[in-house]
Amino acid sequence: MNNEEKGNSLEPKDISSTGTEPKLETTKLPEACPEDTNPAAPIATETPQAVEAIEQPVDADGSPSSSVESAPQADEKVPPIAVEPVSVKKPQSFFGEQPLPIIDMAPRVLRYRTRRDLLLFGAGAVAAVAGAGLLLPQTTLSRMGVRRDMNSRGKEWLLNKALRIDDDVAEALYSRNRMVPTYTKSQITPIKNNYNGATPDPGYISGWTLTLDGLASGLSVSLDIRKLMNRFPVHEQITRLVCVEGWSAIAWWAGLRFDDLLRAYSPKLQAKWARVDSSVNLDASGNPDPYFASIDLATARHPQTLLATHFNGLPLTVEHGAPLRLLVPIKLGLKNVKAITRITYSAEEPRDYWAPYGYSSNDGI
Amino acid sequence: MSSAIPPHHEPNPTSTLLVEPSVLVVKRHHILVRCSHWLNVPLLLGLILSGISIYWASPIYQHKPDPVTGNFDVAADIGIWICAHVPGQHHYASPPDWIYNHMSLGPGMLAVALQLHWLCAYLFMLNGMVYVAGLIMGRGWRSLLPHWADLFDALRMFRYYLGVPFAKLTHREWLHPPFNTKYNALQRAAYFSVPVAGFLSVATGWAIHKPMQLHWLAALFGGFDAARVWHFWLMWLFIFFVVPHVILVFADGWDTLRSMIVGWSTKVDRSEVIANEQ
Structure with missing residues (x-):
């Protein structure tokens, strides 16, 4: 003792x-x-x-x-x-x-x-500074005067891990029975034309068809807009579209349910995903820049997931993706592909246009 | 800074002549409270830096686009003003980006800012749980609860803090309002509201992040757009808290800072210390 x-x-x-x-x-x-x-x-x-x-x-x-x-x-x-x-x-x-x-x-x-804990505190502070050096983007670091290339696999792994955890949370929060809030016409707000790059020339609309691939029949089906609108009941909804950038807009949409299309043209049995393509998208300089996004079939079957044909009671304009766009209010705006030209069902998760840039490809909100 | 021994200390009757008198200490902060306190520094910095980068993508405060520059962002206007009026910034390459280059990760990095924001946000939530656990285990939570009479006492403390620099400059006597609790009324108000603000930032964050699945939460803050405004100003609340917090802890002396690092304080009875100082 x-x-x-x-x-x-x-x-x-x-x-x-x-x-x-x-x-x-x-x-x-x-x-x-x-x-x-x-x-x-x-x-x-x-x-x-x-x-x-x-x-x-x-x-x-x-x-x-x-x-x-x-x-x-x-x-x-x-x-x-x-x-x-x-x-x-x-x-x-x-x-x-x-x-x-x-x-x-x-x-x-x-x-x-006091001395022991101060040393521990100092070590923690040094670790925090080093951690910040490892985690911050290279452009931020170089602005702060760090010349060395601090990009590393560990940084990529950790940030991706955070993104994956967040995707899992989004999946856990999602409920197939939960409807998104709907609004009245007086609550409608202006929506900006956020076409990625330039708005395409409307010339494509006259020859437009929607191609379905990866069907149970093994065939590739092409549908024109009249066939789609005659075949399926039209649903209207006033919902909010939320962009990853932070802005949002309440808009009045009408169209057919994705679920109805899935029932009419059933995908192959093992399919869990749909890749939604727009071949008419242009980049900022006006060159073709096909846009695409992945949609899991559970999301596609949600009753508020529409293949929209109308905006504010009128047929879609080019800015909003004439003649048919995806409207999936439970996902961020970047999944709401404009001017869809092809839907491909697959068992594996398809790539997202924005994923290589570091965005999540779940985007459930 | 100040003596490690309280002025009222009397040596232990059992001590020998050559032995230092022992000191009386209290355990002021539980280890978990101390850890979470300091972890908040890098986490909040990461959240604010990435948060302002996210803000850049769609600023809350906008005006009609400027006919010449096309700028509509109030924050960019501030940067333009700084570059025009602050010496040494006249030749800044891109004035609209000044604010974002100095107060965030930078403009045009939404994807990486979101990744960092999620990473820091999940750690911040975990850290909040560690803090609450530390408050319960260290039994410190009771000291944070505001008292009924706190409003008046807090105003007295506020008046005291405002008057300290003036009193120091003019060598006037400026008495510290007496209190015999762990924190004074203003500290209680601050240390109680900051965890509440942390909770609200997390809640508004979720309301913005999952406005469809958690639409009831967004509705609680007045909708998606209002929740963004809440989230933005809660960030400012942390900044407004941190500035006087850091100034006051250095003004208060080594013992206060040490109690957040080591946990122990020699101010075993605050009212006694204050009575002696007076």
């Missing part, structure tokens, strides 16, 4: 290390009455209770909560004179503040703990 050697090795010259302590010692000297029952102890030893306090941090390294547990124990050993100035109030209520247990401690223990 009496383990002075340990305490001494922590800090050999702690007696004269603080300027204020000797002064206190001299003024209070007359009051000090040695009661040391162990005459064999070296001069610089602590009192028995101080040694007790030393053992706490040494033994309880890494499990600091034990010092809380042992606090009342130490409290008991505090002589009455030291406790006197402390107002010990009984807690009035469950919510009332309770006084903290007071621990009598050798200064060297406090210094040792």
Whole structure:
């Protein structure tokens, strides 16, 4: 129990290390009455209770909560004179503040703990800075003056992991029976034409067909817009379209249900995904830039997932993806492919246009 | 900074002549509270930096596009103003990006900003649970609860803090309002509302992130667009809290800072310390 050697090795010259302590010692000297029952102890030893306090941090390294547990124990050993100035109030209520247990401690223990925890704190701060250097995008780092290439596999892995966890959360939150909020016509807001790049020339509309691939029949089916609209009932909905950028718009859409199309032209048995293509998309300079997105069939079967033909009561304009666009309000806007030309069912998850840029390909909202 | 021994301390009667008098300490912050406190620094920084980059993609505060530049973003306007009026920034290459280049990861990096934001947000939520666990295990939660009489006391503390620099400059006596609890009324108000703000940032974050599956949550904050405004201003609440928080902890002295790193404080009874200072 009496383990002075340990305490001494922590800090050999702690007696004269603080300027204020000797002064206190001299003024209070007359009051000090040695009661040391162990005459064999070296001069610089602590009192028995101080040694007790030393053992706490040494033994309880890494499990600091034990010092809380042992606090009342130490409290008991505090002589009455030291406790006197402390107002010990009984807690009035469950919510009332309770006084903290007071621990009598050798200064060297406090210094040792302070030094140890400061070193740990410093190590943590260095680790945080290093972590920031590893995690921040290269462009941000180079703006901050970091010349070295900090791109690494670990960074990619960690950020992708965060994205995958978020995708799993989106999957877990999704419920097939949960409808998205619908709005009244007075709540409709302007929607911006966010065509990726340039709006295509409307010339494509006259020869437009929708091609279905990966069907159970093994055939490839082509449908023109009149056939689609005559064959399937039209559903109307006023829903919100939310963009990954943060803007959103409430708009009035009408069209056929994706689910109805799936029932009429059933995909092959093992199919779990649909790849929705638009071959008429253009990039910013007006060159062909086919757009595509993956939709899982559970999402496609959601009653509010439409193949929209109308916007604000009128047939879709080129800006909104004439003559047929995907409207999937439970996914971000980037899945709402405009001017669909082909739907391909597959067992494997198809690629998303935006995935290589670092966006999630789940996009459930 | 200040003496490690409280002024009222009397040496242990059992100490020998050459032995240092022992100090009385209290365990002010549980290890989990301390860890989560410091982890908040990198996490909130990451959340704010990536958050402003996300904000860039679709700013909340917009005006009609400028006929010349086409700019509609109020934050970009501030950057343009800074480049025009702040010395040394006149030759900045892209004034509309000034704010985003200095206060976020940068403009035009939505995808990576979202990835970092999710990473930090999930860690921030875990960290919040660690904090709550530390408050319960260390029994510190009661000290954070506001009292009925706190409004008046908080105003007195506010007046005290505002007057400190003036009193120091003019060498006037400026008494610290007395209190005998772990925190004063203003601290309680701050330390109680910041975890609440953290909770609200998480809630508004989910409302923006999953506005369809959690549409009731978005509705609670007034809808998707209003939840974005909430989320934006909650970020400012953290910034407005952190600035005086850091100033005051350094003004208060080493013992206060140490109690958040080591956990122990030698201010075993605050009212006593204050009485002695006066």
